[in-house]
Amino acid sequence: MKLYDAEISGNCYKVRLMCALLGLELELTPINLGAGENRGDDYLAVNPRGQIPTLVDGDAVIWESQAILTHLARTRAPEWLPEETGALVEVMQWLAVAENECLYGMARARAALKLGRPWDVEQSQALGRAGLEVLDGRLAANDWLAAGRPTIADIACYPYVALAPEGDLPLAPYRAVAAWMGRIEALPGYVAMSGLTRAADLA
Amino acid sequence: MKLYDAEISGNCYKVRLMCALLGLELELTPINLGAGENRGDDYLAVNPRGQIPTLVDGDAVIWESQAILTHLARTRAPEWLPEETGALVEVMQWLAVAENECLYGMARARAALKLGRPWDVEQSQALGRAGLEVLDGRLAANDWLAAGRPTIADIACYPYVALAPEGDLPLAPYRAVAAWMGRIEALPGYVAMSGLTRAADLA
Incomplete structure (x- = not known):
């Protein structure tokens, strides 16, 4: 799984923490918010809100931390939801x-x-x-x-x-x-x- | 079902609209926000956040509009969730x-x-x-x-x-x-x- 991430973001940390608790490996792709990378066309094609985090899990592209937590629970750890x-x-x-x-x-x-x-x-x-x-x-x-x-x-x-x-x-x-x-x-x-x-x- | 409500609140309207679409009757209990009724002890015992709406459905007391929509869908209309x-x-x-x-x-x-x-x-x-x-x-x-x-x-x-x-x-x-x-x-x-x-x- 790939996470579009920024170290400083508590919303991204929610996903990193959940994956760590579940023993899931994450490939982190840092998004430079200061440079406006989240508002570039490439990233907006992934996440139309231009926010982080976004998770890519196979064919699924999921933006928004609570939606990502829902996806992780439903696909890997149903007891969490x-x-x-x-x-x-x-x-x-x-x-x-x-x-x-x-x-x-x-x-x-x-x-x-x-x-x-x-x-x-x-x-x-x-x-x-x-x-x-x-x-x-x-x-x-x-x-x-x-x-x-x-x-x-x-x-x-x-x-x-x-x-x-x-x-x-x-x-x-x-x-x-x-x-x-x-x-x-x-x-x-x-x-x-x-x-x-x-x-x-x-x- | 009883709804603690204010006519002007879009969050309360979410619940009124959902119930109308499902054909469910609601008894509305207006909460006077201007008079601080939502911060009174009686209401805080129902909803510790002191916000509206709160739904009472039998023994269930549910605050927060999205939680209420979840409850209504799960108990009355599963196709909505x-x-x-x-x-x-x-x-x-x-x-x-x-x-x-x-x-x-x-x-x-x-x-x-x-x-x-x-x-x-x-x-x-x-x-x-x-x-x-x-x-x-x-x-x-x-x-x-x-x-x-x-x-x-x-x-x-x-x-x-x-x-x-x-x-x-x-x-x-x-x-x-x-x-x-x-x-x-x-x-x-x-x-x-x-x-x-x-x-x-x-x-």
Whole structure:
């Protein structure tokens, strides 16, 4: 499988992490966002949104991290995406938190402060904190976000949570989140990315 | 079934539209966002994010519009959420567009201009236009966003597309989007909401 990737992207890291946990090899093709490579005709033919990541798996070309996680679970590891309706609905709820509070809160605060992107830092941090509170409430009573076991919802939420301190969102107040980060780090095959805060940093 | 609802919310309208298309009755419980009713303890016990919509269906309490659409499809109308992996992955891709370009682009531009929310209008419009271009490209070659038939992906994207003109995002340039809006409006049971642009307005 080939992944169009950028090391700094938490969305790409979701795919790298999932593949590492599943023991799947990935050939990484770096896309230079600074040089606008993601807006070139060659890449737009692969991904019309001009975003990363995109996965190529045989004849399947799949853009968008949550769609890629769905593909990997369905084709390699069905236990990561439950079939049962109630559990699937739980996964969908936390995937939505990943696309909202995590991406437009935590990730935008980080992108503004670390990468100089033009997002409003205070608005992004406020949304990020709201997300951390909701995650902390959920994880205070549950080891995993959905279905009582690790699912793609955990993989979708984890990266921008663990990167939140780069957006000046301290994680120390969120004890249940920190414990959950430790559980994810303890999964066999776990890999990190640069800039991540680890559970041990919050002890 | 009971829906915690606000008439003005495109996210709530997704659920009202889906139920109308499926012929399901909904008891609407209006939540007064202006009075902060969504942040009250009673409502937070139902939905810890303090957002609308939330659906109550027997013992199931489900927050977040895409999770609710998933629940409705799985329990009432499985053809709206395909089981086959490739089709499911397509649905997930366009659900992500609904949560990104539609919500943080089109819907935020509308919320800023119509409701006085503090979002950056130009940034939101730029993201909204990017979404309309991607949707138009997809729909130029496909009647529906995923799986070759109407799915929850269409229902998730449609509301904030059809409300985009309220965010000063004209739809006339997007001919394939306009034709798709017409196909959705023609589905048996279709209902509108106030402020929607209809396909006939774009003819």
